[in-house]
Amino acid sequence: AQSVSQHNHHVILSEAASLELGCNYSYGGTVNLFWYVQYPGQHLQLLLKYFSGDPLVKGIKGFEAEFIKSKFSFNLRKPSVQWSDTAEYFCAVSTGTASKLTFGTGTRLQVTL
C-alpha cells in the first residue's frame, strides 16, 4: 500500500521568507500527486496537482511543486510567503487505478508579520 511522509510538522516563517515543504511517497507504480491546503476555519482545497507531463507544476497563490520520480518526492515551494498563507498543508497521492487519496500527516505553517 502507498504511504506519504511529510517531515515538517510545524514551520514558522516570517513574511517574505521562502518556503519549501517536503513530501515523499512510497509506491512503485504510476502516481498522481496533490497538495491540499486547509486555511483556519475553512475546508480542504486543492493547491496544485501532478499527474503527467512537466514535473514542475504551478498552482494557485504562487505555489509550485516539483515531482522528482527518482527521489519519490513532490516538494511544495513558494518564493515569498505572506501572512495569509498561514494554514495546514497536506500532501496526498492516488495511484493508477485507485482514486482514493492517501494523505501525509500535514504541515502546519505559521507566517509571522
Next chain:
Amino acid sequence: GAGVSQSPSNKVTEKGKDVELRCDPISGHTALYWYRQSLGQGLEFLIYFQGNSAPDKSGLPSDRFSAERTGGSVSTLTIQRTQQEDSAVYLCASSPDGYSYNEQFFGPGTRLTVL
C-alpha cells in the same frame, strides 16, 4: 455553484448510540468519498462510491461503520454503537468521476464527539 455540503456540522453523542452523517456532493459528480480526520491518525480514507456502488470499502475501520448512497447523489455514513475513538471530523468529498488524477472537492466536515 454550490459545493459539497455536510450535515450536521457538529454532533455530540453518548457512547453506544448510533449516529448518521450526511453528505450532499456537487451536482453531477459521480464519485463520492468519505475520509476521517483525527488527531492521532491524520486524514484517513474510509469508503469510495461510484454512483450508488461502493467499489472500495477498504478504509472502514470496523463493521460498526457503514455507508450508502442513493440516487447517485446523497450519501449517509452510519456509525453504530459509537465509541470514544470514533471522535473525529468526518469529511466528504466528491469528484466528477472516479479517475485518480481528478481533484476531489471537500465539504466542511462533521465534527463528531463521543462522550
